[in-house]
Amino acid sequence: MxxxxxxxxxxxxxxxxxxxxxxxxxxxxxxxxxxxxxxxxxxxxxxxxxxxxxxxxxxxxxxxxxxxxxxxxxxxxxxxxxxxxxxxxxxxxxxxxxxxxxxxxxxxxxxxxxxxxxxxxxxxxxxxxxxxxxxxxxxxxxxxxxxxxxxxxxxxxxxxxxxxxxxxxxxxxxxxxxxxxxxxxxxxxxxxxxxxxxxxxxxxxxxxxxxxxxxxxxxxxxxxxxxxxxxxxxxxxxxxxxxxxxxxxxxxxxxxxxxxxxxxxxxxxxxxxxxxxxxxxxxxxxxxxxxxxxxxNKDYWKDDILDNAIATGSNDVIVSRKKEMKKSLFKIVADQCGKLFDENVLTIVWARRFAGYKRADLVMQDWDRFIHLISNTQYPVQIIWAGKPYPKDMEGIALFNHIIERARPFKNCAVLTGYELALSAALKKGADVWLNNPRMYREASGTSGMSAAMNGAINLSMLDGWVPEFAQGGKNCFLIQPAPDELSVQEKDSIENQNLMNSLENIVLPMYYQNESEWLNILKQATTDVVPTFEASxxxxxxxxxxxxxx
Structure with a gap:
């Protein structure tokens, strides 16, 4: 016994x-x-x-x-x-x-x-x-x-x-x-x-x-x-x-x-x-x-070198370590998709449980504007998606495959399979921006952004779930302005797509490429603010x- x-x-x-x-x-x-x-x-x-x-x-x-x-x-x-x-x-x-x-x-x-x-x-x-x-x-x-x-x-x-x-x-x-x-x-x-x-x-x-x-x-x-x-x-x-x-x-x-x-x-x-x-x-x-x-749990998710650099304010180490972690993630991208990503390019990650209300394809909704975003030579970007639909969710699988099909021609867009603990950790360590754009009031909590912030990924998010308790827009994260509640789902999706793209084009990308010190201030503030309030102890x-x- x-x-x-x-x-x-x-x-x-x-x-x-x-x-x-x-x-x-x-x-x-x-x-x-x-x-x-x-x-x-x-x-x-x-x-x-x-x-x-x-x-x-x-x-x-x-x-x-x-x-x-x-x-x-x-x-x-x-x-x-x-x-x-x-x-x-x-x-x-x-x-x-x-x-x-x-x-x-x-x-x-x-x-x-x-x-x-x-x-x-x-x-x-x-x-x-x-x-x-x-x-x-x-x-x-x-x-x-x-x-x-x-x-x-x-x-x-x-x-x-x-x-x-x-x-x-x-x-x-x-x-x-x-x-x-x-x-x-x-x-x-x-x-x-x-x-x-x-x-x-x-x-x-x-x-x-x-x-x-x-x-x-x-x-x-x-x-x-x-x-x-x-x-x-x-x-x-x-x-x-x-x-x-x-x-x-x-x-x-x-x-x-x-x-x-x-x-x-x-x-x-x-x-x-x-x-x-x-x-x-x-x-x-x-x-x-x-x-x-x-x-x-921070001890499980954190990178020790990055965490120590953030604690001591060592900006040079933060920058170099993030690039090393991006290189590690990009080996997975190359292995799965045959695309070579650049650690010097801002990398956006959308990765979480794959459900319709989480809107994995929101960034693609205005296709012309999406093409402009990923073709921008002044402020280049790389985008990675990952997540698991339910295995019998034909609609969710169709959306996943639709994103694969649309992203396939572009050398700076990748869709990864195998979203479990190991890939989740690699994505959080390798992301510059952690994208979270659910329909409002549908995300009970949405914890992935917490462990992303622990690894120097800055949240770009709707104010849903845990985010309102954490967010100081422009200080520890970037925000997507929600559409008015009374609008239809289609109208909200359209407006929030525009608000997402505005945040990327007007705030996130210029800051990353033109104001590194401000970017690092937000990164460090996010990592500081996420603990202990959003740490599992x-x-x-x-x-x-x-x-x-x-x-």
Whole structure:
């Protein structure tokens, strides 16, 4: 039997004695552990790294995805192609624990693996797998693909994470003071706890919740009848669930249920907190929604040489080190795209989880003006895109390939595949400008700009997500003026494209080429301002102070 001593390689600090179990569908801990897709995983990974550094009494509960999210490859014409390759991880410890979870009223065998803290410098992380010889092929497939496109498989994944994770903790003899759901995927956990404690109040004493989705359509929901049939409600009937939580209608909303089961919840930026409170204000029985802004772990993301040069104000070293990091990134560009970029040319990077509202192609919207931008010999630019659409998102993949096709003829434009931790780090280190242009109020947080600023990349951004808490336009970043809220989506896109191009042509490019001292002042100010407010140690500390501590 695995013991607590086997789980924790450190004695928790006295100020973090509250034991928290952190449930998340994805964790970005290390490039070699491919169990994440994007920002949710990057956030969870930084949280676990900082929890380890602070010696917090926290354990992660996640899923061991056999094929990961997907490997982003290319077809014969160099367009994007999702590939699925079996992943094997010999650095995980087999706990020897196998137990069963009910899915469709049938037993599914679940095995637990442990990522020990010392392996990658993270709080202990348990990963659950159903890919076992005891299971039939359908049950095995539950933990094959992160965010499987099949509705019933997705539901089964939530059952394994929520109910299976809670069962695992009981079998380990760990009794969390707090169960923390990072997004609504683990909501079945609450039905297991309700069965255990027989009281909604007792569940609420123990459960907290982080919501990441600032629009109603993005919050997962399914038919009550299907969820009951699949055993998501554990031992409760449909009418009992509705009565318990004061719900009605045909669809069960994961986020709304999580807000009713929790004693407290948090949004992931101050702006998102305002939006989330408005979204759910008409629902009786939802818990308080505070805001704990996302953050990134600086020790993981920073470049030591650049960081020291910024701290000591060594401008010559800052300039030379940025050029060295750009050269490293440009080797990837040459390898993938056959294009040789120049480290002396201003380099713009757009790279993040690939979703429509993030507008990867906004800079291209006015094609004539885009051509003028990339053809400018007085102020030359290089542009790089990267990101992963969902593997079954045909619209997103089409947009990705559309950008590849449009960028292909230009020697100073490149689209890279394989956007995971390693490429993300290379892009942040090699970027001069980190471009962030989502539609307003759609980006709950958007943490990539934080780690970019830690590496001397200056944000050029819309005032959405975390940015309003950080931004001082012209002092630590550049801003894109938003269009009036009352306009149509098409009108907003057009105006914000013009505002983006105005910022680039009139402010960013002239400063980079004509006023190096001012550029370096902004770069240094950004790196100074992003820590500690947007560093994950603050986040991990704030979770204990605002969410985990009981009255």
């Amino acid at each position: 695995i013991t607590k001593k086997d789980i924790f390689s450190y004695e928790p600090d006295l100020q973090y004695q509250t034991l928290a179990a952190y449930f998340s569908m994805e964790f970005a801990i290390d490039q070699s552990l491919k169990i994440y897709s994007g920002g949710l995983g990057f956030l969870a990974g930084s949280h676990l790294r900082s929890a380890y550094q602070l010696k917090q009494n926290l354990v992660g509960i996640g899923m061991l995805w056999k094929y990961g999210y997907y490997d982003q490859g290319r077809d014969t014409k160099a367009f994007m192609q999702p590939n699925f390759t079996q992943k094997d991880y010999f650095f995980l410890q087999d706990t020897g624990l196998v137990f069963t979870v009910q899915v469709h009223s049938s037993p599914v065998h679940v095995k637990a693996w442990l990522l020990k803290p010392e392996t990658f410098g993270s709080a202990p992380l348990f990963l659950l797998s159903t890919d076992l010889p005891e299971n039939d092929e359908l049950s095995k497939s539950i933990t094959h693909y992160l965010y499987d496109a099949n509705e019933e498989t997705r539901i089964a994944q939530s059952i394994v994470l929520g109910i299976g994770g809670a069962m695992l903790l009981d079998k380990l003899g760990l009794t969390p003071d707090v169960y923390h759901m990072n997004e609504g995927h683990a909501v079945p956990l609450n039905f297991y706890l309700y069965d255990k404690f027989k009281s909604l109040d007792e569940v609420r004493k123990r459960v907290v919740f982080t919501t990441h989705t600032p629009e109603m359509a993005g919050n997962e929901s399914h038919l009550y009848s299907l969820l009951h049939e699949m055993s998501l409600f554990y031992h409760l009937q449909e009418h009992e669930v509705k009565s318990l939580l004061g719900l009605n209608g045909e669809y069960f909303n994961y986020t709304l249920a999580a807000l009713k089961f929790s004693r407290k919840a948090n949004a992931v930026s101050q702006l998102h907190g305002e939006i989330a409170r408005q979204m759910w204000s008409d629902n009786v029985g939802v818990c308080e929604i505070t805001a704990i802004t996302n953050a990134q 603050r986040l991990a500390q704030e979770y204990y102070e605002k969410l985990y501590h009981t009255a």
